[in-house]
Structures are given as structure tokens and as C-alpha cells.
Amino acid sequence: MASPLTMIGEFPEIAVDRKAHVAINAATRVFAARDGRSPLHALGPVSFDLRQGEFFSVVGPSGCGKSTLLDLVAGLSPATEGRVVFEDKEVKGEVPDGVAVVFQEDASFPWLTVFDNAAFGTRRNGLPESEVRERVDHALAFMGLTDFAKSYPAQLSGGMRQRVCIARAMVLRPRLMLLDEPFGALDQQTRLLMGEEMLKLWRETGSTVMLITHSIDEAVLLSDRVGIMSARPGTFIDIVETGWSRERGSETAMDPHYGALQSKVWGLLRTESLKAMGV
Amino acid sequence: MASPLTMIGEFPEIAVDRKAHVAINAATRVFAARDGRSPLHALGPVSFDLRQGEFFSVVGPSGCGKSTLLDLVAGLSPATEGRVVFEDKEVKGEVPDGVAVVFQEDASFPWLTVFDNAAFGTRRNGLPESEVRERVDHALAFMGLTDFAKSYPAQLSGGMRQRVCIARAMVLRPRLMLLDEPFGALDQQTRLLMGEEMLKLWRETGSTVMLITHSIDEAVLLSDRVGIMSARPGTFIDIVETGWSRERGSETAMDPHYGALQSKVWGLLRTESLKAMGV
Amino acid sequence: MSFRYRVVLLRSLVIVFSIVLLEVASRLGWIDPVSFIPPSEMALSAWRLLRDGTYQSDMLLTLSSAAVSIMLATSVGFLFGLVLFKLPRLRRVLDPLLMSYYAVPIFVFYPMLIVLFGLNRWPLIVLGFLFAIVAMAVNTLNGLQRVPQVLMRTARMLHMGRTQEVLLITLPASLPFVFTGIKLAIVYSFIAIIGGEFLLSGAGFGYQIAFAYNNFDNQTMYGLMFLLLTFIGVINLVLHAVEQRLYQRRVLKELA
Amino acid sequence: MNERAARQLAGPGNSGRAPLIDSVLLVGGLLLSWELASTVLGIEVLPSPWRTLVQLRHEFTSPDFGAHLAETSKAFFSALLLAVVGGIALGLVLGARRLAGDVMEPVLIALYSIPKISLYPIILLIFGLGISAKIAFGVIHGIIPIVIFTMTAVRNIRPVYMRCIRVHRLTPWQGAWHVLIPAAVPEIVAGLRIGFSLTLLGTLLGEMFASQRGIGHLLMLAIDRNNPPTIMALALMLFLFATAVSIALLQWDRRLRRGN
């Protein structure tokens, strides 16, 4: 079902003005009771759209349900209530075609070379080998990994391994990229540089990107919009438009508007983080 | 030797205007050749002073020699050339009295309770038990750990364990605190909250603090001065004065000057980080 | 928490069920009654052996030999582990040997040990020692390798001396792994000593089992086996409990 | 918890490849101390390396050595096959079923710590006196470490790999073949290293007690006839064989870990 939802949840001011690529409608996720523990309401209800081709970031305190949200959108776990629609089809039980996911943890396969890692997804799809080779070469070149095509992940640094995973996702030519803190393990400076790669990728492919991150800088610097989540059960407190042009980069950090945006996001997050920490 | 050095290295504009607590004079560190690898020039030459009672942060790309610098200052490893003077005595071969170090890695002792962890350093010093108890109780209260005095580190989160290590350092009543990325493992929001604790501690004790960090926010928000290091072998490219009042906190992040400072530091670091990444 | 209790409960059920199955199978004659006797009779026979004290001296002999060999193996094995830790080059070349070491039945060296140590308990004790020492060394090494470097740096920050550092930091930090070594040393010493008695010697627990087997004395044989299994089981339980305590503080988070 | 269980049985961590020169030095050192020990203790107590090699040659050329070796090989390789296949299968099941694994793990460790040789009479009573008893004895020595390592390997498969399987929409068979098995293999190989040695030990022990054929029987005869050269020659042969396999497995292990 096409869903040009025009009103979203509690925030009428962030009404959708472009075609929705993914529509999340009053989705919640409750983990069933287990081992004598009571059921856990992890997320929602959340309603929002990912616009066609936008770069959307999600920030929020630890454990607020960000990864849970990503799982719902990816079809990796079902919504307890509500629904998720991707390209007019409801997402249910399996990952839809055209969606790629990069996880927070290093998901490169240590038994495959960088090349074979990147080719992994397409090889399974029965694409002709020449096409695979072409796509992989391009993705590796793009991620600055051409020289390492024959290396194994263990020979690379953490950041390079994440680039391998991004290349693997890229090779699938996804229309929607979901990234769960892909640079969580890196230091701030390296993260920002990796962020620039992401931007380049996004510009080049024109796909929709949803990035989950712990870093406010990263979110503000890279996104068209930043969604700020409350402590668990996570809902969006606000969704902030940055107004950057498509041609942004890490130099944008020197724009004075950057500092202001950062202060705003941090202000919104502060109370939630304190809540989440139980301080 | 008292060292009111008035000129520092390549940067005459950051001449010392207060009494130097630690004076580092043209210090370098070269790691000897080993296992067929050639010798590695990791640091320097570096010359700068830590002023009495200041909060000094060091930022720099990965592997540029920040930890090496801290080791020199702490007396944990010797300078290959040059010298380090702490309170008029040259630092050589051992950690001087009055210096406490908090490491990047979790250094809590898993076999001791939080209380015993905090008391560990003083117990070795032969302080009377009542004095130990008083100091530890105070440090734990200060770090918000009173309720966990009888817990073991395994029962705490990573952030809380780092607080235990800080409490252990605090109990020593050091005149110089050296902190090597104490919050490296935490997410950005939690880091900033922990940073506030550090500020409180610094204000209360009046000791000199040198903080090594990967996070530009943290450095800018917390410090009197931020030293920016080049790629390896690390030297200071610049030392930036923030001009914050002593009563700063994470609200400071909303000060517009904060964004500007951040942009400046990031600008200085950008090329160095790219170099270090080998991109 | 309830999960853990369920696991313990299920485990007990599995064990009890196996014993009951054996009992029923042998009572109903599914297993040849000349070769196998029901567990209840084994227990009864074990009890009689204990009460009559016939094999008391053999048991004491085995126990005392094991005790000596365990003490030797743990202390020397610890030192060996320490040496391996300090000399990474040695460690690298020895790596394949540390595994293949256990493929050769060391019992074959018994005759030479007799010549070396005389015809007494020492050859067996040395067998136990040789079988256990490598396990102890390997686990000591493993433990030492796991002591985080940062704890050593902390020691220096706190102006601790060499001895203080070893006693207050290295040892407690590596203890869970060193303990695993001690545990294996105990197990391996018993395996070698009882095995040696079984194959070669003229006295002790293992010898008496082999002797009973040779004399078609199933009652005694199964009684002795029952005693041995109970004994090893109890040792295991105690070691497991100690180990749990050692680990507990470090893994509470995983268990919670 | 499980990783610990596995590590208890494991050797030292993979500490990298030793340079050739070190290996040469080690072998030289071992030979030298052996030679010295043999001089000190007397050549009739501990034959020298040379004497041992000569004896080994002699053993190899004696007419029925081949038959004994074949018997042991048959028993050992059958046992190894059973221990490996059975151990991996059981380990996979226990690894995949968390509850079953938690229930059985301490039981397995307890079984591991029994002096199994004292139970050999039972094995004989069940399997009779043929080759099957030796095989069974080899299997019960070697299978437990393989089970424990495999179980640990499966449990330690990182959850993110499961998610990868779903993201790439692999069938269960594809998932197992392309992701789960390659992910678990290095740990399993570590288990094989110790499983191999213990299976050999078990088979030989089986032959030493109540058997008429095989290397174990020859060893027992040599013990009974107080024949140190034969003992040393056979022990050396076993040790060299086990070490060669151990080195090969270690190399395989390193290859699988890709310089990790």
C-alpha cells in the first residue's frame, strides 16, 4: 500500500513533503517475558517516514531501542503492533529486496578475502561472475580498498573492516541502506572521516539512508534530518532538519550553524541520557 | 630544578604565564628496533609546561604518541632525549609521589570490592585504617559509588568501573592527575556526563590535570587549554586556550563560542587524522 | 536465576535416569548379568569394601602418591608456565609439542623410572607428575597471558615492589586460570597413577581393579570402580564449587 | 562459561609461527640432553638417540611389525573417525540447543576427568576382546574434548552472522555452508588437536591391556621383557607421528584464522 502519510505522530511540524520510501506507522516492539523476567517494552509507538533519498540519523540514549527500530525496518524482527511499509509492500518476517544493512559489530567474514567478502551477497544471488567482479571492483575502489582485495579481514584495522562491510552492502545496489552505528568502535576523528565516505556513497547511489549513531556530531554533520529518541521505550522527541546542501562534508563542521544545531540536539538529549543512565 | 620556562618550543605565543607544575623539555621517545622491525620514533621533540592547577587536554590522531607522552610524564617510561621535570625534580624511571594515573583500559581489580579497589593505593602507603576509610568513603560518595562499595567490578557497567579507577586515583590525593582516555569505551553522551564529574573533581581538589582524549567535544568543553598533536611522531601543532571560567559544565556546550572552538580544533586536526589513517 | 535451577534439576534428572536405566537393564537381564551388576549392588559392594577396610591400605597408597605428585606437578608446572611466559620464543617452538605430548602413553617409561627411582612408589608418582605438569604449565601460561598489561602499570603507579606486585596483582589476576591448571593437574595425576597401577604395579586402587577383573571377581571390581567414581565425582564437585567462587566475582554480569 | 570449559582442555593460545632456526635449536637441544641423560644414566637404562634410531629401523624391518602397525592404524583411524564425526555431531546439537548444552557440560567435564583405564574391563565385557574394544576405548578418550570444543564453537558464533544470513536471505543450507560452518571450523580444529592425541593414547592403552596385537601390545611386551631400546624406539615413533600431525593441525588452524 502506498502511504503518503502527511501527518506523523506527535510532531505535526515535521510533516512529510516528499514521497515516503519507508513508512512506519504506530510501530511498537515488546519483548516477550522470558526466564522469569517480565515482558520488556523496548520501542514505540513510533510513527515516521523515511523520505525517498534522504539521509536520516537517529540518536538516543543507550538501550532506548534504536537497534530494535532498525530491526523492524529491516524486517529482521516483527513489530508487536503497528506496521512498516517499504515501497508499498508491508515488511513482514523477512528482509525485503533492495534493503542492505550494516551492523554495529564487525560482520566481515574472517575466512574470506576482502574481495570475496564484498562479493558475498551477489554471489548468492546468482549474478553472472563478470557483473559481480565489476560491481565489487567498483565498491572496493570507492571504499579505498582496492589494494587490499586479496587481504583477509584480520590483516585490516577495525575501520577498514567496517568499510569492507559497507562495500558488501553497496555491491547489492540497495535502495535503502540501514546502518547501525557502523563506526561505533572508532575514535571521533576517524568516525568523521568515515562519515564523509558515507556521504560520498549516499550522493553517488541516491539511495535512502538511515544511520543510527551515538555521536551527535556525526548525526548533525551528515544528515538531512536527525531523529532524537527518548529513553526506553524509545519514541521520537523531535526530528530536527539540518538544511545542509547535498554537497556537505566534514568542513561543514566549521559552519557556525553546525555548533548551534549540535547544542540543540545535545540539549534535547541531555535529560534523556541522564534518565537512561539512572543518574 | 625550578623551571619557570618562559618560552616553549615552536610556539612562542603560548608562553607560560603561571608557575609550571610539570616542564617537558625537548622530550622524544624512540622505541628500539625489535623482531626485525626498525626503530620507531613515536614522539617529539615536545616541549611544553603544565601550569599549576590547570586542566590540559591532548587530542591527536590514533597512534600519534599521546599515550607515550603520558608515560613520559608519569615516569612509566623514560624519554629517549630531553627531560621531564615535576615539582623541581627530574622524573626518571619511577612514578613520582603525588602523581596518579587513570588508564584507558579498565584497570579495576576484579577480585576486590569497589571499596577495596579504591583503598588499594593508600593501604600500600601505610596510612592508618581510619584515615583510609575516611578518604575512600569521600571518594566513593564523590563518584556516586557509595551504594556499590561492597559490589565487585563485574557487577558494574564500564562507566562505573572507570569511576572506581578515578576514585582509586583520587584517594591518593595526587597533585597531578594523568588521564589516558578514561572514557574511551563509553558513548558520547555518557562521556560528556562523566566529563562533568571530572570537572567537579578538578575544581574540588585543585590538582593539575592532563587528559588525553579522542573526542574534540570533550577536550574543548573541559579544558583550560587543548594541545593538538600531529601525526606520528607526535609534536604539538598548536595549543588552544578556551578561556572558560572555572565554573563550566556541559551546559557550556550551548555557548556559541564552543562551536567555534570545536571547528577550530577540528580544522587543525583534519589533515593530521587523514595522514594517520593513510587515506 | 530460575533458569539456572532448571538446568541443575535437569542435570540431576539425566544422571538419575541413566543410573535407573542401568539398574533396570541389568535387573531384567538386558545386559549380561555375568559381566555387569546393577548399580545398587555396586553401591552395596562398595559399602562392604569400605566397612571391611580390606582395601584401605591400597586406597591410602593411591591417595598419598597422588597427593605427592599433585604437589610436585602444580609447583613445578607453575614455574614451567612462568618460564614459557617469560620466553615467548621458547613458547612458540614448544607449541606443537605441548599437544602431541599427550599422545604417547607415558606408562611405557615405567621400567626406566624403576631403574631411576627404585622399586617403590616413586616411579608411579613421577608418572603422575609427568602427566600433569604440562597441563598445569599450559594453564599457568594461559593465565599469565591474560593478566592485563594495565594492571602492571597500575602497580608501578602505586610504587609497588616486585614481590608485592606478584602477590597482590599477578597471582590474584591469573588465579582463575592457574586454578584450572591445578584442577587439571589433580585430574591428570589421578589418571596416570591409577592407570599405572592398573597396567603395571602390584598395589593400589588401580591394581586392585585389574586384579579383581583378572579373578572374575565382579563384585569387588564394580565395588572398587564405584568407590573410585564416587571419589573422583566428589573431587570434581569440590573443584567445581571452588572454581565457581573464583569466577563468580568476575562473571556476575554474565550470569545476572 | 563454555569458552572456559573449552579452554581448560585446550593447549596454549596460538602464539604464532616459530622461526626455523628456533625449531632446529630446539631439536638439537633435545637430542643433546637426551644423549647426555643417556650417558649419565647408562645406555642400558636410557638408550641414546642413535641407538634408538637403530632400534627403530630394526623394528621396522622385523617381519610382523607391519601387521602390528596395521592393526593399530586400523583401530586408531576407526576410533578417530568415530570420535571426530560423533564428537562434532554431538557438539553441534549441544551447541545449538542451549539448554541441552548447559545441562550436559559439567557431566562431560566429569566424564573427562575419570581415569578411564580403570573402566576398561567394562569396555571389554561389552565389546569383547577384538578390535572393537580398542576402538571404543580410543573413542571415549578422544570424543569429549571434541564435543566440548564444537559446542563452544557453535555457541560462540557471533549473533551478527545470523543476522547476516537473514539480510542476505540465504536458505538454511546456504547459511550453514557459507557462514556457520566456516565460522565454527577454527575452534573445532583446536578441539581436534587434543582429540587426536587423546584418541591415540586411548587406542594404545587399550592395546596395552588385554590385547595380542598392535603397537600397544609391542610396548607392553617390551615393558615385560625389560627392553628399553624397543620402548624408546616405539615411543619416539609415536611422538614423531603425533607431533607431525599436531604441527599440521596447527598450520591448518593458523590458515583458518588468517593471521588473526
Add this chain to the structure above:
Amino acid sequence: TNLTVTHWADGMYGTPFAVAQEKGFFKEAGIDVTGFITSQGGGTTVRNALASDIPYGEVALSAAIAAIKQGVKLTIVHGGVLSLADNVWVAKKDSPLNSIMDLKGKKLGYSSPKSVTDMVSTIALSNRGILADVDRKAVGSLSSAYTALREGAVDVIYMTEPVLSREAENIKVVFKSGDEIPKLTQTVGIVRSDYLKKNPDTIKAIIEGRRKGVDYLLKNPEESGDILAKHYKIDPKIAKLAINDIMAAKGVYWSPGRLDYEGMNAMLKGLVLVKAIEEGPFDWSAIVDESLLPADQRSK
């Protein structure tokens, strides 16, 4: 098929079997014997025998008695070795000991408690009235016993043929068990009872073949030595020496089949003496079947 013979390759009990196989006596009797199996320890050999294709064996009488006491269904079908001619007690070459009486205050090593060597030494020393004066120690198998002797841990140990002939140069015989205890049955032929019922002819053939072996052996000791050496893989000289030693001793060593109840009862008494079995009546007739023996070998 294989036959089970105790101490094949390291005891003299197997000589008739080696000769019979070599000379084709088994084939003549109608049974195809291809080899022999054995194992350490008497009980194990009995179990071996009972588990074989032909559940027959010449085994230690003591082990057969133990098995019967445990309810194992087996039948004794012929006598094996009837004397202790292969069993002697030796000291080091330079030892001052010359006779059993010299053992007073000395140390004697037997294999293990309740074993035949335990029993033989107990009976011999008791007969001489010096049991209390001799310090007896268990020293394990022959090799460790020999080591103990060389190391001086004991003064005298047991030794059996053919090792005795091999080591003749290095040791000195102090006394012979056969001189102290003239009649003691060491081995008998046994069969699993159910098998015996169904296949009496097979067993008859074995007994027949073995008997021919004994007869030939006694007539041709030289050639038999060569045959034994070939089967046991030992030096022919030693094998011949061993056979000659045994033939020189008093009494019958290899029985052509006849059972010697006197020697069997001596064994029974000895086992009670060393507490290997409980005291009590023992009915030979229930477990012995003489019907398979050649007529001239049956007891009257």
C-alpha cells in the same frame, strides 16, 4: 582359527601347540589352527578364550577356578602343565645364597599377592618351616622383579623359562620350585560349556592334536627347540636349553591329556592358603569332563 594359550611367547606351556601346528597334527586331527592368542594375566586369558571363535584355551588353573567360582560356565577338558619344572628362584650371580635354607633373614620377591608365585613361595617356605624368617615382597612382573634384584631391593626372585635359560649367565639358581612342591597343576584345557555340548568333536580334535605334539616333543627335543624358537621368535639355543631343563626335571611337565587330581588339589589348597579363594569344598566332578580324552588318559 586361533587357539588361546596362556603365556604364549613367554612361557613353556605353548610348546606342544607349536609342535603340533608345525607338524600338522591339528590338521590330521581335523582342525585348522592358524595361530595362537594370549594375554597378560590369567583371568584375562580365560576371558580371551571364552570370547574366541572356538571358546577353548589352555589357561592357568587358578584363573579357571576363579572363573568357575564367579559362576562362569566352563568345563575342564584336559590337563596341561602338571609340574613346576619351569619355575625357579634365582639370585644375583655373585650372591652367597646356595639353597632355600639360606633365605633366612633375606628378602624374596614374588610377583603379586594371591598369585601363583605368592602361593609357591608360601608353600615352599612353610614346608621348610622358615616362612616367618623370610621377608617376602611383591615386585610385579618379571622385568620389574629382575630390576629389583639387580638394584638389590630383594635378594631372590622368581624366574620362569625361557627367560631363565636366556639369563643363565647372569644369575644363579637358589632353589627350584619343582623340588619343593613335586606336584602342582599349573594349566588345564577349558571350554565354554555350551559350546562343548554342541561341538565335542572340535575339542576332541584339539586334544588329539596337542597330544601328538607332546609325544613328538618328548621324542625330538632338539627339533622341537627349533620349532619353538621360530614361533616364539627367540634364539633356538635358548629354546633348546629350556626344553632340556624341563625334561631333566622330575615328574611330568606336559601332560598328554591326563588330569592330575593330586596336583589340582594342591593348587586349590594353595589358593586358599594365600586367600585367593575362600575355604570350602570343591567338587571337581561337576566341572571336569573326561569323556573327550583318549581312553588311555582318563582316570580309572
